[in-house]
Structures are given as C-alpha cells and as structure tokens.
Amino acid sequence: MRQEQSLRTNDGAEDVIRQYATMVYRLAFARSGTKDDADEIFQEVFFRYLKNQPVFESEEHCKAWLIRVTINCSRKLWSSAWRRRVLLVEEDLAFESKETADLYHELQKLPAKYRQVIHLYYYEDLKAEQIGKILNRKPATIRTQLTRARAMLRDFMKEEDDV
C-alpha cells in the first residue's frame, strides 16, 4: 500500500535507492529493451519515490511498489506519441556469449508485457501468484503470459524451465 505521509528519513530513502537501483534498472531494461529508455525510466521511478517518500512496511512491500512504478513508468514512456514514432536502434551491449546475444534479440521480439513477466519470474524469482498481486492480475493470466512467452522463446527453453 502506498502512503502519502513520510515517516522515513532521507537517509532511508538513499538506502532504498542504493539497494534497489539495479533491480529497477534491469526491470526497466527488460521492458524497454534499450539503455536509453531504461535510463529515463530509472530516473522517473526514483523521482516519484523521492517526491512521494512512501512508507513501506516490509522489504517485500518496498520491492513490490518499485516494481509497479517501474512498469507504470515504462508504459507511460512507451505510450508517448514521440516514442511510438521512433525506431529502436541496435543496442551496443557487451554480451558475454553468442547465446546471451541471441536471447536478447529474441526477447526484443516479444511484447513488453511478456518480457516483464519473464523477468519477474526468472530473474526476480517471483511466483506467478506474487507477480499477479504486484501487477494486479490473476495468477492464471500471468501463467498464460509465461506459457506464451516460453513458446516464443522455445529455442532457449528446456523442460526444467516449465512454469
């Protein structure tokens, strides 16, 4: 739950930024696919955090709030008319292997909403129920999205990756 009152000190806010910077950035990148967009989403998420100074009751609560806001900011960025007219440029990333480079390019073919559930499930280790709660969707919807995403990434999937 988001609260408008601020009980934390700014020192606490800085701690939260340090702690969750990488998580927010990677999720922003997973959704947007480019570092430029991830940079912008990253700033917007923590801008909102510093503006609102929400008070969290637990680490899980804080994490869930930041995930929600990151996804909301990603959506807002993508929905801008300017953004819709811009073609994605090839990202200059130092992939550690051909396999990860291929995976990156396959992921870019997926809808953003599939990329986000893939990220939350396989990287943040959240269960479908937890993702559903954070994104306010039914767990069945999340499982369906994961199944469809997995089907589209079938060249990278093995049986043990089943949801």
Place this chain on the structure above:
Amino acid sequence: MFKETYRRLNDIIQPDKALVAAVLAGGQRRKRGAKQPFVRLKPALIAAAICLCLVLTVPVLAASVEPVYELMYLVSPSVAQFFVPVQKSDTNNGIKMEVVSADIRGDTARIYITMQDLIGDRVDETIDLYDSYDIRLPFDGTGFCGKVGYDPNTRTETFLITIKTDGQKIAGKKITFSVGMFLSDKHVYDDIQIPVDLCTVSQNPKTQTVEVFGGGGEDFEKVIDLHGRGQAQAMVPGDEEASFPVKGIDLTGVGYVDGKLHVQMQMKNSLDNSNHGYFYLKDADGNRVLSRYSFSFRQMKEQEGQISYCEDVFDVPYEELSAYQLYGYFVTSQKKTEGGWRVTFSPESQQSKD
C-alpha cells in the same frame, strides 16, 4: 537452462554509476529542501502534477466529519466535479467499508474508500491495510491504494485507490475492492538511541549457518547468493535485551562475525504484525553509518510460533567502534483486525443513475 542464460544476460545490465549518483544527489537536494529532487533529461509529466495536486488537496477534504464527496465540493469544486457518489458498503466485525465516490476517465480511475469502526477504536490514523487488500478488475491494469486522511470523530480513515489499465476503458466494468484484515495502533520509533555499550560487544559470539529468506543493502548480492545456497553466518540468538525500548521487537545480539559488526533483532509472528526496523550507527557529529547489508532468517521455537530475525551488518572495525552509538528506526503494530470486506461496483452505472 533458460534461467541461467537469462541471468547471465542481465548481469551485464547495470545502471551507470553517474546515473545512480545523480539520483542520490537528488535525494540530498531534497533533504536540503529543494522542491525538485533532481533535474531529469525530460520534464515531469503534467499528469504527475495533477496527481500531486490531488494528494495535497484531498487530505484536507477527508479529515472531517462530513462525507468525503460533500467536502470535495466545499473545498475543491474543480476536483470534486469529476467524482460521482457510489456509496456501496460492506460491514463485518463492526467495521464498515464504503466505496464513497469515483472518478473514471478513460483508462484511469480514482476511487475513494472509507473504513469506519462502528463499535470501537480499531480504525485509527495508523491503520495499515498491509498486503490484505485486493483490487479485482476484468482487464489488465495496475492499482495503488494510499491513505489520505483520518477523522477521529467518526473513527474513519479515507483511502484513495488509483487504477490504470493498459489503455482499456474502465467505465462500465465491474471493479471489486476487498480487504481481508488490517493493522492499527502503529508506533514509529524514529531515530532512537539503543542503550547498548558498544565497547563491550563480543568479538567471538556463537554463530550458526542459517537459510536466508530476504535482505538487502549495497553488499547483499555480493555476500549472499540467494539464487545459490542462500545461506549466511548469523549469530545464535541470545537473551532478549531488557532495556531495548521497542515493544514488539527484541534485540537479541550484538557482536563481530568475520570482522563485521552484526546487530540482530527478533520479531515474533511478523507476518501477523509487520513489525520491522533497522539499526544504524551515529558518530559524535551525528553522521550516520548504515549497514552494508542486512539479512533475515527464521527459526521455529516451541510454543512461541514463528520467530524471524534480521541482522544488520556494518563494516566498522572493532577498534573504531567506541566512536559510535547504536540507533534505530522501528515500526510496530499492536492491533490486528480480521474480518473480510468486499464491495463490487460499476462506476458507469452509478454515473448513469445520476
């Protein structure tokens, strides 16, 4: 395995250090009273300003005896004109939850909910719906629920729910808001000094290997591999420190483990009360030293239910420890009210009736 490949792909994705530094500098600017935390590449969206106006306006509206929607017209007609009354409620265990009014525009909805204790004082200004609230929509979307004000005369708290869909129109669709339980009688212990003499802390406390279920901090990922073994060396919990001033949380250990200062707190049945907090050190000038990381683990004790522990780990050499005092920030809740309240409503049908 896909998971490992995906993890390797993400390992190269990091926010630029300058970017993180700019955001942290924004926090410092905010601390010094600047209105804008930091200057971003693009200006803030107008929508954010609108939301902020609502946040600033509505607490004034809600903290009164009058119904929320009437007050809106009195204080801020320009905001209130968009809200239409809903007034659907559910009462259980002496607690009434009411959907008061809603403003539905395109793919965005703002809905005011009140919770009132009809027979006691369980609803107070510290009420926390915790993770027990649920917003059900017949489409994909995200929702937030935030507190906006408390009326002590009627023991009523007002909440604002904001829902945003993927572009689908909300009007005419059924929305269900439910709350399973809530916490109240919350106490915040901010910047309290912990009466512990750091000069006497053990340099060789008894330790144990524990399974970590959570944690955070700058060094957390470096030290604890949650995706591997997920284990940490923790102090064996000692006796509860009698002078620890927080009701609902206990101090159960301070000592050095592998050259790092560990400070351990114990929380009983934390899933039921959400008690939490963290320690930090302060030097004579009031400068704070935060932990490098913290980790949580659980233990089951006979007859006492579930006990969880959190250890904050500081990178301060023992020789320098006498220059610091131990402080902390803690939040506890003393009341948990269970019931189960649910209201389903259709904003458009309400609008058409009016």
